[in-house]
Amino acid sequence: MREEMGLEQRVEALLEDPAYTGHPLKQILAELFTEYREQLRQMERITRISDHYQSMARDSNLSLAERYQKQMRQLEKIARISDGYQHMLHDLNQALRQASTHDPLTGLANRRLILDSLHAEIGRCERNGAHLSVVMVDVDHFKLVNDRYGHEAGDLVLVEVARYLQRDLREYDLCGRWGGEEFLLLLPETHATEAMSVVERMRLGMRQLVIMVGDVDVTVSASFGVAEHRLGASVNDTIKRADAAMLAAKRAGRDRSELAQ
Amino acid sequence: MNDLSIAATQSSPAVNSNWQHGLLSMCGDSYPENSFELFDPVINWVERYLDESDAPLRLELHLLYLNTSSIKAVMDIFDLMEEAHRRSRPVSVCWYYDEDNPRAAELAAEFKEDCSFPFDILSKTS
Numbered sequence: 001m002r003e004e005m006g007l008e009q010r011v012e013a014l015l016e017d018p019a020y021t022g023h024p025l026k027q028i029l030a031e032l033f034t035e036y037r038e039q040l041r042q043m044e045r046i047t048r049i050s051d052h053y054q055s056m057a058r059d060s061n062l063s064l065a066e067r068y069q070k071q072m073r074q075l076e077k078i079a080r081i082s083d084g085y086q087h088m089l090h091d092l093n094q095a096l097r098q099a100s101t102h103d104p105l106t107g108l109a110n111r112r113l114i115l116d117s118l119h120a121e122i123g124r125c126e127r128n129g130a131h132l133s134v135v136m137v138d139v140d141h142f143k144l145v146n147d148r149y150g151h152e153a154g155d156l157v158l159v160e161v162a163r164y165l166q167r168d169l170r171e172y173d174l175c176g177r178w179g180g181e182e183f184l185l186l187l188p189e190t191h192a193t194e195a196m197s198v199v200e201r202m203r204l205g206m207r208q209l210v211i212m213v214g215d216v217d218v219t220v221s222a223s224f225g226v227a228e229h230r231l232g233a234s235v236n237d238t239i240k241r242a243d244a245a246m247l248a249a250k251r252a253g254r255d256r257s258e259l260a261q
Numbered sequence: 262m263n264d265l266s267i268a269a270t271q272s273s274p275a276v277n278s279n280w281q282h283g284l285l286s287m288c289g290d291s292y293p294e295n296s297f298e299l300f301d302p303v304i305n306w307v308e309r310y311l312d313e314s315d316a317p318l319r320l321e322l323h324l325l326y327l328n329t330s331s332i333k334a335v336m337d338i339f340d341l342m343e344e345a346h347r348r349s350r351p352v353s354v355c356w357y358y359d360e361d362n363p364r365a366a367e368l369a370a371e372f373k374e375d376c377s378f379p380f381d382i383l384s385k386t387s
Contacts, residue, residue, distance in 0.1 A: 074336060081371050082329040088364040089326060 105155055106162035109176035114184050117174050118235050121188050125229055132229040133195035134238050135185035136246040137165065140221045140254040142181035153213040157220060160211045165202065184242075192228035192259055199224045199257045207255070223249035227260035265306055273299050274324060278306050283314070286321040292328035300334035307341050317351035318342065323385075324356075325365065339376055346378035353379040360384035 011033055020026045101113040109117070118134070125132050139161055146154040158181060165183055166175045174186040187195050203224055211218045225246025229238045241260035249256040265285075269275035274289035276299075285307065293299045310318060320342070327335065342352040354376070358365040366382050373380045 074333075077371070077375075078329060078332050078336065081327075081332050081368055084364070084368045084371065085327055085332070088362070088368070091364070092362070 103177040106159055106177050108162050114176035122235055130189055131191050133187040133190045133192055134227050134242045135199055136225040136242040137183040138223050138246055139181040149213050157211055164209055195226045196259055199226055203257055221255035223254050224257035276303055283316045283318045288323040290326045291331040296330035307338055311345045320354045322356045343376055356382045357385045
């Protein structure tokens with residue numbers, strides 16, 4: 001670089017030297033020198049523009065990468081939130097299904113689920129001739145509990161009775177709240193005689209049940225009506241027979257179990 | 262001006278805007294068949310309001326269920342608000358959820374994550 005500057009300076013000095021005025025080489029050298037200066041200027045300009053383009057391309061690459069990263073982050077977030085909404089919906093659906101098929105007080109199957117299950121079980125009986133027993137259970141003198149200790153105590157008694165009734169059932173049996181203080185048991189694969197012995201055990205056990213209501217111990221009993229499903233009969237017929245048997249137990253003095261005719 | 266007044270359907274929220282008060286509200290479920298048709302005018306309104314006015318913008322959301330494209334649209338609106346907030350424009354969001362459904366609040370918090378402007382998640386007693 002220093003040498004180049006030196007050369008330029010020497011050429012300039014020669015061109016300015018009056019000793020060479022009119023020399024034929026001076027004119028050519030002057031033209032050549034101007035041309036050289038112009039070329040140099042052009043080169044610097046091109047370099048500058050090229051550098052500029054390079055840095056612009058680099059910037060745009062960077063912002064493209066940045067935008068891509070941002071989009072990716074957004075996409076991941078959308079997917080995450082969307083999954084959250086799916087889960088929420090799924091859980092709400094389950095809660096809704098549970099609420100529409102279960103009794104909120106006792107957590108037992110409600111009448112709708114009992115009837116659905118009964119239809120399914122009776123369908124199975126009709127197809128393969130299996131036995132099915134249905135038991136109607138009614139808590140004795142429940143109204144007295146309500147009147148004497150209040151409705152909250154009544155609710156507590158229902159919850160405890162529900163828990164007791166379920167306790168010794170098999171996995172495929174079903175205990176539901178039929179309404180008020182009435183419960184219904186579904187005992188698949190069970191003859192009337194087997195059902196009667198299950199129910200007798202239950203009835204005796206229930207008399208041992210002590211329910212704490214505030215500082216008072218309340219004891220309860222229940223009346224049971226057992227009906228074995230007859231092939232060809234409707235769901236309604238079988239429930240009616242169990243109900244009639246339960247009423248017969250009531251009439252015979254309560255705290256009893258009766259087998260349907 | 263041109264305020265929005267879109268009635269709710271079973272699958273799309275009610276949308277109402279008030280340019281004068283700087284208020285935009287959306288209320289209901291959002292799983293429309295064509296979410297662009299629903300949200301394009303909303304996003305346009307927000308863009309225009311943020312461009313043409315310098316008054317505060319307040320968003321009131323009572324949204325229950327959002328499908329994926331609705332989530333994207335809502336995030337796009339929040340992005341616009343975030344940009345405005347960086348330019349010192351006063352913007353805010355109130356996200357109301359049903360207190361029986363706390364999961365909805367967790368999801369609102371996920372939306373809030375990238376927003377540095379005031380963003381309140383409030384329970385409403387139904």
